[in-house]
Amino acid sequence: MHWLLRRTVVTPSEVFYRSSPRNIELQRAREIAAALPPFISIVGLFVDAAPSEVEAVLAEIRLDVLQFHGDESPEACRLYGMSYMKAIRVRKDTNLLQYATQYHDARALLLDAYLPGMAGGTGQVFDWDLVPPQLPLPVVLAGGLNPDNVAEAIRQVRPYAVDVSGGVEQTKGIKDAGKIAAFMRGVQNAAL
Numbered sequence: 001m002h003w004l005l006r007r008t009v010v011t012p013s014e015v016f017y018r019s020s021p022r023n024i025e026l027q028r029a030r031e032i033a034a035a036l037p038p039f040i041s042i043v044g045l046f047v048d049a050a051p052s053e054v055e056a057v058l059a060e061i062r063l064d065v066l067q068f069h070g071d072e073s074p075e076a077c078r079l080y081g082m083s084y085m086k087a088i089r090v091r092k093d094t095n096l097l098q099y100a101t102q103y104h105d106a107r108a109l110l111l112d113a114y115l116p117g118m119a120g121g122t123g124q125v126f127d128w129d130l131v132p133p134q135l136p137l138p139v140v141l142a143g144g145l146n147p148d149n150v151a152e153a154i155r156q157v158r159p160y161a162v163d164v165s166g167g168v169e170q171t172k173g174i175k176d177a178g179k180i181a182a183f184m185r186g187v188q189n190a191a192l
């Protein structure tokens, strides 16, 4: 789920990554997409998926944005001619300016925590001081955000949007409406 900060817009993500507890089958993803009101963007999350896998999803569901959360090259991200976000798992020596150049046509860089052996969705926060203030691409801040820390994260990083998964769940894969509402209040409290 992503929150754009200038306007409060919520964009749901559908996870197409078999190793994730949040992985969703095509049929269910289609049902969710069909139930959404108009003007809501749907993000499809992939981790090093084969092009045939991404194409199979695109043939069934109208995704608006692709979120590449693995080690996809810029060329791999461009294969579909669609808007995409590249997720970068940030650690001390990550050169985000270099990534912004490599993925210059991405709609945003999505910054997540680095945890060895894990693609993402870890619920871990990374050191927000590692985000340079003048990145030339919009930043979607992710990684361990929750209702208690999101306002501080926004004040410190000033991202274009925030993204949360585990921080608004009851159990892995099951979202909690109360926590989502609390998270939204946290976003509004940041008062940029």
Ligand SMILES: O=C(O)c1ccccc1N[C@@H]1O[C@H](COP(=O)(O)O)[C@@H](O)[C@H]1O
Residues within 6 Å of the ligand: 001, 013, 015, 017, 020, 021, 022, 045, 047, 069, 110, 112, 119, 120, 121, 122, 123, 124, 142, 143, 144, 145, 163, 164, 165, 166, 167
């Ligand atoms: O949600 C997952 O299981 C997942 C698996 C593989 C890659 C990314 C995944 N989720 C995304 O990770 C970030 C941060 O999540 P969290 O808030 O720390 O739980 C977010 O973009 C999730 O959509």
